[in-house]
Amino acid sequence: MALKLYDLALADPDIRPSPFCWMVxxxxxxxxxxxxxxxxGFADKANYPDPEYGRVPVIIDGEExxxxxxxxxxxxxxxxxxxxxxxxxxxxxxxxxxxxxxxSSFFPAVSPMLVARIHALAADDDKPYFRASREERFGKTIxxxxxxxxxxxxxxxxxxxxxAPLGRYRFLGxxxxxxxxxxxxxxxxxxxxxxxxxxxxxxxxxxxxIERMLDLFDGYARKAKRPS
Amino acid sequence: MALKLYDLALADPDIRPSPFCWMVxxxxxxxxxxxxxxxxGFADKANYPDPEYGRVPVIIDGEExxxxxxxxxxxxxxxxxxxxxxxxxxxxxxxxxxxxxxxSSFFPAVSPMLVARIHALAADDDKPYFRASREERFGKTIxxxxxxxxxxxxxxxxxxxxxAPLGRYRFLGxxxxxxxxxxxxxxxxxxxxxxxxxxxxxxxxxxxxIERMLDLFDGYARKAKRPS
Numbered sequence: 508m509a510l511k512l513y514d515l516a517l518a519d520p521d522i523r524p525s526p527f528c529w530m531v532x533x534x535x536x537x538x539x540x541x542x543x544x545x546x547x548g549f550a551d552k553a554n555y556p557d558p559e560y561g562r563v564p565v566i567i568d569g570e571e572x573x574x575x576x577x578x579x580x581x582x583x584x585x586x587x588x589x590x591x592x593x594x595x596x597x598x599x600x601x602x603x604x605x606x607x608x609x610x611s612s613f614f615p616a617v618s619p620m621l622v623a624r625i626h627a628l629a630a631d632d633d634k635p636y637f638r639a640s641r642e643e644r645f646g647k648t649i650x651x652x653x654x655x656x657x658x659x660x661x662x663x664x665x666x667x668x669x670x671a672p673l674g675r676y677r678f679l680g681x682x683x684x685x686x687x688x689x690x691x692x693x694x695x696x697x698x699x700x701x702x703x704x705x706x707x708x709x710x711x712x713x714x715x716x717i718e719r720m721l722d723l724f725d726g727y728a729r730k731a732k733r734p735s
Numbered sequence: 736m737a738l739k740l741y742d743l744a745l746a747d748p749d750i751r752p753s754p755f756c757w758m759v760x761x762x763x764x765x766x767x768x769x770x771x772x773x774x775x776g777f778a779d780k781a782n783y784p785d786p787e788y789g790r791v792p793v794i795i796d797g798e799e800x801x802x803x804x805x806x807x808x809x810x811x812x813x814x815x816x817x818x819x820x821x822x823x824x825x826x827x828x829x830x831x832x833x834x835x836x837x838x839s840s841f842f843p844a845v846s847p848m849l850v851a852r853i854h855a856l857a858a859d860d861d862k863p864y865f866r867a868s869r870e871e872r873f874g875k876t877i878x879x880x881x882x883x884x885x886x887x888x889x890x891x892x893x894x895x896x897x898x899a900p901l902g903r904y905r906f907l908g909x910x911x912x913x914x915x916x917x918x919x920x921x922x923x924x925x926x927x928x929x930x931x932x933x934x935x936x937x938x939x940x941x942x943x944x945i946e947r948m949l950d951l952f953d954g955y956a957r958k959a960k961r962p963s
Contacts, residue, residue, distance in 0.1 A: 595822050596909025600900040601829030604907065604915075607899035608836065611892075664839075671835035672828040679832065681824025687832075 509541045511567045513556055516546030518630040521732040524700035527576040528564045529728075530693030534580055536724040537689065538587050542566075549629060550636035576693075577606065580686060592686040602686035605679065608668065609694045616661035617698055617707070618645070623653035624702045628734055662707040673712040677719065684723065692720040696728060703734050737769045739795045741784055744774030746858040749960040752928035755804040756792045757956075758921030762808055764952040765917065766815050770794075777857060778864035804921075805834065808914060820914040830914035833907065836896065837922045844889035845926055845935070846873070851881035852930045856962055890935040901940040905947065912951065920948040924956060931962050 512532065515525035523529075523546065535542045552558045556565045556572055565574045573582045580602075584591050593599040622641050626649050629637050642648055669691070672679055679687035695717060698706055709717060721729035740760065743753035751757075751774065763770045780786045784793045784800055793802045801810045808830075812819050821827040850869050854877050857865050870876055897919070900907055907915035923945060926934055937945060949957035 594825060596904060597822060597907070597913050597915070598825040598829065598909075600904040600907050600909050601826065601832065601915065603900035603903055604829065604836075604896060605832065607896040608832075611896050612840075668832060668835040668839050672831035675831055676824060676828040679825070679828050681826075681828050685825050687825070687829065 509543050510535065512542050512544045513547055513563045513565045513567075514544040515563050516548060517625070517628040517734075518633075519628070519732070519734075520546045522628065522700060522734060523731065524625065524697050525563060526694045526697040528693075529696040530576045530689050531564045531566065531579050532727070533684075533689035533693055533723075534583055534592055534686070536727055537592060537684070538583060538590050540583075540587060549633040549640075551633070592689070594685065598680070598685055598687070601679075602690060605687040606690045609690065612665040612668075613662070613691075613694055616658055616665050619652040619655040620658045620662070620706050621698060621701045623649045624734075628701065659707050663709075666707075666709050666713050669713045669716070670710045673716045678716065684720070688716075688720060692717070692728070695720075696731070700731060700733055737771050738763070740770050740772045741775055741791045741793045741795075742772040743791050744776060745853070745856040745962075746861075747856070747960070747962075748774045750856065750928060750962060751959065752853065752925050753791060754922045754925040756921075757924040758804045758917050759792045759794065759807050760955070761912075761917035761921055761951075762811055762820055762914070764955055765820060765912070766811060766818050768811075768815060777861040777868075779861070820917070822913065826908070826913055826915070829907075830918060833915040834918045837918060840893040840896075841890070841919075841922055844886055844893050847880040847883040848886045848890070848934050849926060849929045851877045856929065887935050891937075894935075894937050894941050897941045897944070898938045901944045906944065912948070916944075916948060920945070920956070923948075924959070928959060928961055 512528065512535065514523050514528045514532075516523055523544070532544075547554050547563060552561045555561055555563065556567060557574065560574055562574070564576055564579060565572060566579055568586070571586075573579050580592055584593070593602055622645070626634060626637055626641075638649055645652055669679075676682070678684040679691060708714075740756065740763065742751050742756045742760075744751055751772070760772075775782050775791060780789045783789055783791065784795060785802065788802055790802070792804055792807060793800060794807055796814070799814070801807050808820055812821070821830055850873070854862060854865055854869075866877055869880075873880055897907075904910070906912040907919060936942075
């Protein structure tokens, strides 16, 4: 039986913007593992593999259930040592750094631009839960978040740190992508699949890298359905 | 003849706070290369190996002159391939990332706290040049910079991204330090050697890593003279 990934879906079940699920999808593709995805809605906890945990990504591989994108990465490199996601401990530490950078810099900048858009695209049954949970997390109403100004500029400023490595190397992993690339591009899939608009402009080396990431694995990420 | 590093000095020639010179000192120690340092003042361009370039670090190794800390790193790994500063291209790209993070996050936060202190500690002959060049760079007087509030909190917020890798690994390079460690710790030597005060508090995993970095190479960085 193929490995199964529980993946967050909007009202259109083919639209799957979760950044953390995307990090895992990239990692599974990197490993060359066959997998199927099981779409779940934000509020649809009864259909989550662990309703009390109530979050995705979760993967089921035979008898094994693994939760949390960072835990899944570590588990994948143990369970499937071929095509490691990181080649050295130094690369593993760098992946932690890039993931922490997402949380301290990219996500805070981009979130206010996305929450109202995702709310609008969520299934009707998911909207009340989505609104309540996000308003609690951010301490603002969705409408207040959407009215925040200057976020585009903050996103674009945050992306500057990627220009240095990507101006010199094809990937954050060097010649070939590694876990750093999958963390960061996983995060970038979130705005890409939450709106039909391009809501920020990446510096040239970053924009070129995004195109390379979209091309990987036979264009898997490029083919992912965007809202119309 | 031992390799020579031109290193910035304050009025007390034993106080050498330049972060970029420190990055290079760590790299030379990592390589196990013998080197001597030549102190130069901020305005003392005539004594720089290339007065027109007018910056340090510069290293002289026999016939070879190499300028700019990032260029020196690349040159060192070519000229002295033993004990590489990075083990893979992925680690090299990660070092670029950590260096770019310093410029986008740590340096902007910490600089306003340091400029007036360094001015006070600079040699009298260097003070007018130091003031003019820094006031031009920041677009503010040294006194205005020193009066900026909230910088301690900004530094401490910036350091959060280091907690994730350093909570899991002994060094940014994993089990052992690599170029990422030397870039970041080189930058941290700047506040350490520009004031007798500890002007910010690092999160616990970062504070513990700083102690490990100070211990490296027989305590080389720990022994460096601080202002009294």
